[in-house]
Amino acid sequence: MLAALILSFAVIFVAELGDKSQLMAMTFALRHRWWVVLSGITVATTAVHLISVAVGHYLGAALPTHLLGILAGVAFVLFGLWTLRGDKLSEDEASKAQRNSAPAFFAVTSAFLLAELGDKTMLATITLAADNDWVGVWIGSTIGMVAADALAILVGALAGKHLPERLIQLGAAALFLVFGVSMLIEGAFPAASGIVIGAISVAVVALAAAALRALPPRLRPAALRPAPQVAPAPEDAPESAPSSVGGDGGRAAAPKPSDEPA
Structure with a gap:
């Protein structure tokens, strides 16, 4: 159970980095007390991940064992590609997080329940529970998501701005892709050593990244x-000669004759 707990904690924590759940947590933290937001997230996560491990446990019992590793590898590669695609709050989700007038705890809990249903962290939990101890996956995945969102709450409460989104997305996607490719290789070649599998996985992901970088933007x-x-601010234009504001078409005003005798 301990191994499943540690594995699921690490995977779900990485999956949450840059996810829309973190964006929602930051937004809620700007309006409500941090412990209210974290409590709502914990309740919602516990419920969603209990459903996830139940689905994964019974799904895993119905599938041949040798297929689970390959299916998990495909799933994690898809998670990596999903992370590269990016994840942003929709207008409706942002509106719920910013303007909800319901009590804070119930607003946070309901928002996260709806946001996590069908999200990649739920799919990752199902995948992990199909081949690991379901209790360990449930506890580890719940702690991993709460920890990641607690980090977002801390940033939202103290700084009020996002973590470097591009760096987080690239790091999380790379970890998912390496993990997924290694699962595929291990499923196809069970006798291969861990060092060889790891080296090949990193090389494959590096080559894929180079190929993507070669594509048009x-x-x-x-x-x-x-x-x-960002377009640079226009430089200050040189001051022009003063012109009359009246209806003289911008011509310079004629000097008034002097009242003093010549």
Whole structure:
């Protein structure tokens, strides 16, 4: 059970980095007390992940054992690609997080229940529970998500701004892809050593990253596109000669004749 707990904690913590759940946690932390937000997240996560491990446990019991590793590898590769695509709050989710007038605890709990249903962290929990102790996966995945969202709450409460999104997305996607490729290789070649599997996995992901970087920017995943350039502020124009505001068409006003005798 301990191994399943540690594995699921690590996987779900990585999956939550840069996820929309963190964006929601930051937004809620700007409006409500941190312990209320964290309590709502914990309740919602416990419920969603209990459903996830139940589905994964019975699904795993119905599948041949040798297929689980390959299916898990495919799933984690998809998680990595999903992370590269990027994840942002929809207008409806942002509105719920910013303007909900219901009591804070119930607002946070309901928002996270809806946001996590069908999310990649739920799918990752199902995948882990299919081949590991379900109790360990349940506890580890719940702690992993709460810890990741607690980090977002801390940032939202203290700094009020996001973590470096591009770096987080690239790091999380790379970990998912390496993990997924290693599962696929291990499922296809069970006799291969761990060092060889790890080296091949890193090489495959590095080659895939180089291939994606070679594509035109519009064809790359969102996390690999160049950051939009901010137009520099226009320089101050040289001061022009003063002109009349009246209806003289911008001509300089004629000097008034002097009242003093010549």
